Amino acid sequence: MADYREMWSQLGLDLELHDQLCAALPPLFEGAFLHQKDRPSGMDYFNMVIAEVHGLRIKELVDHKRNGGFVAGSFCVYVPEELVMALGGVMVGLCAGSQFWVPEGEKVLPRNLCPLIKAALGAKLSKTCPYFQSVDLVIAENTCDGKKKAWEEMGRLVPTHVMDLPNRKSPEGLALWRAEVRRLVSRLEGISGRKLTYDSLLSAIDKVEAKRQALRELYETRKADPVPISGIDALVASQIAFYDDPDRFTAMTAQLAQECAQRVQGGIGVFPKGTKRILLTGSPIVVPNWKVHHVIETTGAVVVVEENCTGTRYFTGSVDRSPRDLDGLLDALADRYIRDINCACFSPNDGRADDVVRLAREYKVDGVVDVTLSFCSTYQVEQGSLQRRMKAEGIPFLALETDYAPGDEGQMRTRIEAFLESL
Amino acid sequence: MADYREMWSQLGLDLELHDQLCAALPPLFEGAFLHQKDRPSGMDYFNMVIAEVHGLRIKELVDHKRNGGFVAGSFCVYVPEELVMALGGVMVGLCAGSQFWVPEGEKVLPRNLCPLIKAALGAKLSKTCPYFQSVDLVIAENTCDGKKKAWEEMGRLVPTHVMDLPNRKSPEGLALWRAEVRRLVSRLEGISGRKLTYDSLLSAIDKVEAKRQALRELYETRKADPVPISGIDALVASQIAFYDDPDRFTAMTAQLAQECAQRVQGGIGVFPKGTKRILLTGSPIVVPNWKVHHVIETTGAVVVVEENCTGTRYFTGSVDRSPRDLDGLLDALADRYIRDINCACFSPNDGRADDVVRLAREYKVDGVVDVTLSFCSTYQVEQGSLQRRMKAEGIPFLALETDYAPGDEGQMRTRIEAFLESL
Numbered sequence: 094m095a096d097y098r099e100m101w102s103q104l105g106l107d108l109e110l111h112d113q114l115c116a117a118l119p120p121l122f123e124g125a126f127l128h129q130k131d132r133p134s135g136m137d138y139f140n141m142v143i144a145e146v147h148g149l150r151i152k153e154l155v156d157h158k159r160n161g162g163f164v165a166g167s168f169c170v171y172v173p174e175e176l177v178m179a180l181g182g183v184m185v186g187l188c189a190g191s192q193f194w195v196p197e198g199e200k201v202l203p204r205n206l207c208p209l210i211k212a213a214l215g216a217k218l219s220k221t222c223p224y225f226q227s228v229d230l231v232i233a234e235n236t237c238d239g240k241k242k243a244w245e246e247m248g249r250l251v252p253t254h255v256m257d258l259p260n261r262k263s264p265e266g267l268a269l270w271r272a273e274v275r276r277l278v279s280r281l282e283g284i285s286g287r288k289l290t291y292d293s294l295l296s297a298i299d300k301v302e303a304k305r306q307a308l309r310e311l312y313e314t315r316k317a318d319p320v321p322i323s324g325i326d327a328l329v330a331s332q333i334a335f336y337d338d339p340d341r342f343t344a345m346t347a348q349l350a351q352e353c354a355q356r357v358q359g360g361i362g363v364f365p366k367g368t369k370r371i372l373l374t375g376s377p378i379v380v381p382n383w384k385v386h387h388v389i390e391t392t393g394a395v396v397v398v399e400e401n402c403t404g405t406r407y408f409t410g411s412v413d414r415s416p417r418d419l420d421g422l423l424d425a426l427a428d429r430y431i432r433d434i435n436c437a438c439f440s441p442n443d444g445r446a447d448d449v450v451r452l453a454r455e456y457k458v459d460g461v462v463d464v465t466l467s468f469c470s471t472y473q474v475e476q477g478s479l480q481r482r483m484k485a486e487g488i489p490f491l492a493l494e495t496d497y498a499p500g501d502e503g504q505m506r507t508r509i510e511a512f513l514e515s516l
Numbered sequence: 517m518a519d520y521r522e523m524w525s526q527l528g529l530d531l532e533l534h535d536q537l538c539a540a541l542p543p544l545f546e547g548a549f550l551h552q553k554d555r556p557s558g559m560d561y562f563n564m565v566i567a568e569v570h571g572l573r574i575k576e577l578v579d580h581k582r583n584g585g586f587v588a589g590s591f592c593v594y595v596p597e598e599l600v601m602a603l604g605g606v607m608v609g610l611c612a613g614s615q616f617w618v619p620e621g622e623k624v625l626p627r628n629l630c631p632l633i634k635a636a637l638g639a640k641l642s643k644t645c646p647y648f649q650s651v652d653l654v655i656a657e658n659t660c661d662g663k664k665k666a667w668e669e670m671g672r673l674v675p676t677h678v679m680d681l682p683n684r685k686s687p688e689g690l691a692l693w694r695a696e697v698r699r700l701v702s703r704l705e706g707i708s709g710r711k712l713t714y715d716s717l718l719s720a721i722d723k724v725e726a727k728r729q730a731l732r733e734l735y736e737t738r739k740a741d742p743v744p745i746s747g748i749d750a751l752v753a754s755q756i757a758f759y760d761d762p763d764r765f766t767a768m769t770a771q772l773a774q775e776c777a778q779r780v781q782g783g784i785g786v787f788p789k790g791t792k793r794i795l796l797t798g799s800p801i802v803v804p805n806w807k808v809h810h811v812i813e814t815t816g817a818v819v820v821v822e823e824n825c826t827g828t829r830y831f832t833g834s835v836d837r838s839p840r841d842l843d844g845l846l847d848a849l850a851d852r853y854i855r856d857i858n859c860a861c862f863s864p865n866d867g868r869a870d871d872v873v874r875l876a877r878e879y880k881v882d883g884v885v886d887v888t889l890s891f892c893s894t895y896q897v898e899q900g901s902l903q904r905r906m907k908a909e910g911i912p913f914l915a916l917e918t919d920y921a922p923g924d925e926g927q928m929r930t931r932i933e934a935f936l937e938s939l
Contacts, residue, residue: 203896205628237685238661241863242897255863257689260658261680265692272688440664440678468891474665475625 097148100155104226111221115147118381125383129323131363133356135349136326142333146380147337150185150336151223157183158227160314163284166228169236170385170402171258171430175394175412178231178278178339179297180285186335187231188222189213190379192497194240201246202239207468208497210239217250224336225251229284234258236438237471244477254280259431259505261472262439267431274427291419298412298426304339307346312405314353315397316456318370319362321353324396325386331403332380369513370392372453374445375464376472377402384465384495389500392509398456400449401464403438409433409448437471445475446482453488459516460489467496489516518570522558523578527649534644537616538570541804543853548806554786556779558772559749565756569803573608573759574646580606581650586707589651591636591826592659594681598835599700600655601762602720609646609758610654613802615920624669625662630891633662633921640673647675647759651709655700657681659861660894677703682854685862690854692743697850702838706731707803714842721835721849727762728831730769735828737776738820739879741793742785744776747819748809749786754826755803792817792936795876797868797902798887799895800825807918808887811925815932821879823872824887825859832856832871860894868898869905876911881939883912885932912939 101108122143126132142150154164165177166187174184188194189212198215214498216222225231235241247253256273259266278289287293308331314321330346356362371389373396378385386396399405410433413425435444453461461483465472478493483490491512495501526530545566549555567574577587588600589610605620611617612635622644639645648654654676658664668678671844679696682689702714710716734753737744753769779785794812796819801808809819822828826853833856836848858867876884888895899915906913918924 201900202577203893203899205891205896206893238861239897240895241683242860242894245863245897245901255684257682257684257686259682259692260664261678263680263692263695265695266680269682269686269688269692272686286568437665438661440658440668441548468628468660468893470626470629470891470893471665473628474668476626477624478668 094246097151100152101223104151104155104223105220106223106226107169107220110219111147114191115223117193118146119144121381121383125325125387126329127497129326129363131323131361132326133322133349133352135345135352138345139326139329139333142337143329143380147223150338151227153338154183154185154224154227158229163229164227165232165281165334166224167232167234168209168240169234170407170434171234171236171436172232172256173274173277173430175294175301175426176274176281176289178300179289180281180287182281182285185224185228186332186379187213187224187228187402188216190382190497192499194219194418195497199213202243205468206239206243207237207376207381207466209466210243210294212497214243214246217247219484228438230254230280236436237469239468241482247331251262258438260438260440262431267428270431271424271427274423278423289419291422294419294422294426295414299421300339304343304346305411307350308334308408309342310350311353312398312408314350314357317357317362319360319364319366319368319458320370320395320397321356321362322349323363323390324371324373324399325390328378328383328386328396328399328403331399331407332378334407359455363393364445368461370397370456370458370516371395372398372400372449372456372458372461372462373404373464374449376466376469379403382497384502385434385462385493385505388505389462389509392457393508394509394513397458400445400452405448405452406434406436406448435473442475446479449479450482450486450488453486458488460512461493461513462491462493464493464495467494523575524570524646527574527578527646528643529646529649530643530754533642534570537614537644540616541569542567543805544806548748549752552749552786553785555749556745556772556775558768558775561768561772562711562749562752562756566752566803570646573686573761574650576761577606577608577647577707581652586652588653588655588704589647590655590731591632591655591663592657593830593857594657594659594859595655595679596697596700596849596853598717598720598724598849599697599704599712601723602712603704603710605704605708608647608651609755609802610647610651611634612909613805613920615922617642617644618703618920625666628891629662629666630660630799630889632802632889633666635920637666637669640670653677653703655679659859662891662894672727677806681861682771683861683863685854686836689818690851693854694847694850697846701846712842714845717842717845717849718837721837721845723741723762725767725834726828727757727766728834730766730773731831733773734769734776735821737773737780740785740882742783742787742791743793743818743820744779744785744790745772746786746813747794747796747822748806748813751801751806751809751819751822751826752803754822754830755801757830758802758826792883792939793820793879793881794818795821795823795870795872795881795884796827796881796887797823797884799892800938802826805920807925808885808928810917811928812885812932815929815936817932817936820881821875823868823875828871829857829859860898865898869902872902873905873909873911876909881911883914883935885914885916885935887916887918891918
């Protein structure tokens, strides 16, 4: 890795602590990824992105800001990146995936809170996330109690704009969300000094759609048996979608998808034909949280699809491009988010179970593993109804709860082994 | 107690299990209440109400239904009881306050969820709550993730109407809530076979206002030193407000308030003048959860005001009676709930800290005790900002977390003793 210490220092990182973090990532990545055999060569790019996660990409953000651009960060697939892009900004996913940040987060948040939220606050508080140090604005959202209330603390540390999501996909809920989309536009116009136009929004919609389309093409190849790419490799590509340069990401992911499609044509897989196929659903799985995929794929099964925010929910549905004015296009943008993404923050949320059933059939899975983060109440309560639905559909189902702390892999492996044997 | 077994049996209660519950309540009530000295004689009525909690009041509900009326149940101060009343219904608070119901609730809900929600589900599942067995409709609300998602399970057990609360007190949030109030009207009109009229709504608003006013008068007397009534006695009156006959409750509470006012004039108190005065804030405290009040008031201090849903939030603010048509009156009703009640379900919720500071001054308290139920994330995360605010205002602050299980009284007593010594 190039020497970025000068840049990190200027970003106000705690260099000593950040060194510890940087030292921990390579062995973690090696252990989870580099032991794999017959990986598509297109993964080389994604290996590089992870290796440069606090380097090259941060330098791009710094350069972008130096050229007058702004950077916004988020934690959620409901935040419309199209708006940031249309106003000349760069959107990045923020650090929230490592146990490294949890203890610091617990200084300001209750321990009985999901690790993702504690890690997010801890990453900012500890000054070890260069993304946090680069953003002009955090675009947060009310998707759960923990986040909603934690943003009050976040707002003390970094400029934070909270988007209010409704709890129900009602006409009034949609009206509220459409108004929220416009409130974000105003905020971003203020930061960028630009006015949102029909053309700039349409162009951003196309750019994001291209990114989502590349991921769809990649996922499409995972329907094959043997599967041309491991679940953990597909996962890391989805994770990287949140913070990589969008055009480059689209090109590299489309290329990877093409390589995988060729593999499918040639009958080439990374696991033997007939390997047990798993659909993984539940809470978001963000970098560098690769635990469950790693355990499943070193226990003789393969994850072929993720029905979660770092999976299909990221690229589901398209914005309707037919409106001919800005107002209509903004409504169409808002509608795609509420209509197409089925998060447990909504009640009822039967659409998610429908999605899981549909994907289970399309990807011909042998079983569904529902992975929730500890204290992620919305997904944990929904587990009951999801389990009943899976039973009714005759789809084997395993519920796992985990957090970011190491130490539960052994128990998890035992449970997954028993589940696979039962299939 | 009269013999209600025939009635309970007809309501579908599990009689054997319900006997266990009924056997547990009297010693609990005795231990928490009857040891107190110099209680106002007006408390005799409330003693009787608790003794008859599963008897006389249930018989009244059964009679009301026999006469063609309906019964609705709720768990939250945001559910507008005025609408139920205006359409000829009776509104009752539902069972959710005892550890007795928690294990049954944990069969369908994660253990990492607040005891109030687990107890609510458990009370219904175990068929030991005659209120649940009497209601035609549960009127639920999206005030937290746990409740929002648990209602999906509740809806499988009993007709449940969920009111959607916004996460923010924005104009769009208020519009959503006003629409929700109208959606509830439609549902209740369907159940009652009546149409809501201006006159019936105004009359119900007056009836509920009278109830709230009686509680305000009672609380007003608690500003005196010596305080004429214990905190636990005032608490049980507030708790009973949720399910007693409203006219009778108003009359008896006004009478109690009058007696307390006379005591104040005569300098008569239940604790010596100069006893340390506590404001209690936090999560709701519902029947028969009297733990924290009991511990505080047997440790040499007195609770003089509760800033919670079973305290000031229940009676804060009045509905504007000036609109001259039904639509205007419905808006005014909706507005009172959003405007005047400061629940941690909102973000930001600075109004709550303002309320605590104002009440702390008005009731001349020596310290604030913030009591949260385990896994009540909204109040627990808000604890940080509340604590900072108290520090800035120079008000001593103690944070306590508890659930319904016995066993933490000793530790709680130690912490409260240390807090009182520090005052």
